[in-house]
Amino acid sequence: MRESEFILPDDCVIEEFSMIDKDGKEFKKLYKGKTGFYGDRSVASYTWAIGRHCRDCDKPTEAPYKILCEDCMQKDKAQRYNKLPFQEWDGETALCIFGTDEYFFNEDDIKNYCDENSIESTDLMLVLCGRERIPEFNIDHHLTGFWDFDSESNIPNEDVINEKVNEVIREYLKSDDMPWYPMDIRTTIKV
Ligand SMILES: [Zn+2]
Secondary structure, three states: OOHHHEEOOOOOOOOEEEEEOOOOOEEEEEEEOOOOEEOOHHHHHHHHOOEEEOOOOOOEOOOOOOOOOHHHHHHHHHHHHHOOOEOOOOOOOOEEEOOOOOEEOOHHHHHHHHHHHOOOHHHOOEEEEEEOOOOOOOHHHHHOOOOOOOOOOOOOOHHHHHHHHHHHHHHHHHOOOOOEEEEEEEEOOOO
């Protein structure tokens, strides 16, 4: 933390106090922050700060914990987005706006969002969504650890059991109950 990074209110003066030992020698300095006294001047500054100088352009940021100003944050986000691999949308996979929890499940969702926010669909930084990968069921693994189950032994109809359970799981994964999560794959759509 460097004190010069922070923007303090105009009337803010950081008061300095000397700690004196019994011989009258200063052994420590304390700096008055908004919420207490600190041994480090830059930490005291941070508590008074109303923003900081943007890392990239030096303009004030909105809050002391924000390293970039709003414009640079958008630029940074766009750069990270544009580095992602691109894939065409299949028309079925859910979509999400990069870095947000704004999801879309069909073209109408996107169209409505664009109308409400006066934005072109091609300007939405969309990413494809995926569904959690669930491992295949295996009766052998499922029973290991119970009673004196021996994984070397042959379970009658093992393959049939596995296939049946996996079939049900696969069907479930296709259902709407499974949540989507955004993937690092960008896409675009014109509505
Ligand atoms: Zn900036």
